[in-house]
Amino acid sequence: MTTLEGAVVLVLGATGGLGSRIAARLEDGGAAVVRSSRSGGQDLRAPAAVREVLEGVMAQHGRLDGMVVASGVVAFGAAADLDPATVDELFAVNTTSVIELIAGAQPHLAESARAGRDPFVVTLSGIVAEAPVAGLAAYSASKAALAAFAVAAGREFRRAGIRILDARPGHTGTALSEHPIAGQAPKFGAALDPDAVAARIVTAIVDGEKDLPSTAFVGGAS
Known part of the structure; x- marks a missing residue:
């Protein structure tokens, strides 16, 4: 069991549909949540910005007990039509900056x-890391790369007493797909309830779970 009471937790993407809900639930559990978001002017694509965010947490609280990475961007379109700048941004936001932040x-x-605390990192690679989707090739690749990093780094971090938990929910009813950096979203099926997804992730944090595959979110559609 991981105790949230008094834990200092950094939430990336804290103004997003999932990030905001996860942050609120962590606070309900007694955590001191530090919110970071691109809309708040914190674009973590620059290594200096990564350092500034971590230094800010340490200056304010003197410690870091957990981190949830709920930030990300999406792009739609055929693989043959991808613009190099779009691919660069997908990997910079979804993969490279996250890797640098976790490291x-x-x-x-x-x-x-x-x-004596139980520190954790939560990444949200999503179902596309398990089952890449046509029309989302580059996005799927950026998230699959993040999932691979989480698995490998998790084995290393475990030796230091740090747990990395990767969550892979299916399509969730947030506004992410309405604001792609390229292309237009196709028609999706029933979406998972973002409140239920956030609740499941926080439960996994508290219960000490080490992996949340897409099947862990079955039954949360709305």
């Missing part, structure tokens, strides 16, 4: 473990 947070999370 940069490791010393702080390791210190949390040495202090």
Whole structure:
């Protein structure tokens, strides 16, 4: 069991449909949540920005006990029509900046473990990491790369007492697909309830789960 009471948790993408809900539930559990978002002027594609976010948390709270990466961008369209700039942005936001952030947070999370707490990192790669989707080739690739990093880094971080949990919910009823950086969203089937998805992720954090495949979210459609 992971105790949220008093834990300092950084939430990336905290103004998004899922990030905002996860942040609220963490606060309901007693965590001190530090919110970070691109809409708040924190674009983590620059390494200096990654350092600034982590330094800000440490300056404000003196420690970091958990991190949830709920930020991301999406693009639609055929693989043959992809613009290189679109691919660059997908990987910069969904993959590279997240990897740099997790790597940069490791010393702080390791210190949390040495202090007897149960630090964690949650990534949201989504169902496309399990089953890449036509018309979402580059987006699927950026999220699959993140999922692979979470698995491999999780094995390393475990030695320092840090848990990495990757969540792969299916299409969720947020506004992400309404604001793609390229292309237009196709018609999706029934969407998962974002409140139910957020609740499931926070439950997994508290219960010490180490993986949340798409099947863990079955039954949450609305």
